[in-house]
Amino acid sequence: MSILKGVSTSRGPRFAGMAIGGLALIVAMLVPAATGARAAIGFTKCTGSQTVTYTPGLTDQPREVTVSGTAPLIECASSSDPTIFQATSTFSATGSFSCTSGTRAGSRRITWNNGNTSTLSSTSSVSLDGAESLVLIKGVVVDGEFKGARWTGTFIMFSTKPHACLTAQGLAGVSGSLALSIGSL
Numbered sequence: 001m002s003i004l005k006g007v008s009t010s011r012g013p014r015f016a017g018m019a020i021g022g023l024a025l026i027v028a029m030l031v032p033a034a035t036g037a038r039a040a041i042g043f044t045k046c047t048g049s050q051t052v053t054y055t056p057g058l059t060d061q062p063r064e065v066t067v068s069g070t071a072p073l074i075e076c077a078s079s080s081d082p083t084i085f086q087a088t089s090t091f092s093a094t095g096s097f098s099c100t101s102g103t104r105a106g107s108r109r110i111t112w113n114n115g116n117t118s119t120l121s122s123t124s125s126v127s128l129d130g131a132e133s134l135v136l137i138k139g140v141v142v143d144g145e146f147k148g149a150r151w152t153g154t155f156i157m158f159s160t161k162p163h164a165c166l167t168a169q170g171l172a173g174v175s176g177s178l179a180l181s182i183g184s185l
Helices: 013-030 162-166
Strands: 043-058 063-073 077-079 087-097 103-110 119-129 133-142 150-159 171-183
Touching: 043 087, 043 150, 043 162, 063 103, 063 171, 087 119, 119 150, 133 171, 162 171
Parallel strands: none
Antiparallel strands: 043 063, 043 077, 043 171, 063 087, 087 103, 103 119, 119 133, 133 150, 150 171
16 A cells, blocks of 8 residues: 555656655654654743741751741743742752851742642742842752653842841741743743
8 A cells, every 4th residue: 555645646756756855744744743752841930938947946056957848839931831930939948058148959849720730749948138038949840741851940038037047946937939940931
């Protein structure tokens, strides 16, 4: 049985080759990508607030700390999933921290308003600029929506009790603004 049924090959091998090449191109456009291949992820950007808890509290000396928190992401826009317009994010990480610096590794889970979820790996570093601390976060989406995409975030945190850094108990938590981007911009 000929794949080119109805295609005249009386014009010679050149025409038949062109017909086969054209058919292959059409099939490649219509057949879904092979298993494991991904469509373009596009980008997703969200902003919101974040509340963070430190266990034990942060002091002026570095020590091992578990950081956890929640972030309502009240404004999201996605080029690849137009059903996304907000989300809720939770995270947990451990690392060596003081009130002025630190690095950590952890994970973040985002529950999108459309019911889908994303699990993100993360590493972050903290720097202090005056009374404002800046956390730069980066990682990869390891599961769920946008799996395989890289992501970045910035958390600008403010403490209403900076004097707590000088106590044995330390600073128990902070809050601030969070912005994150998933995929390529």
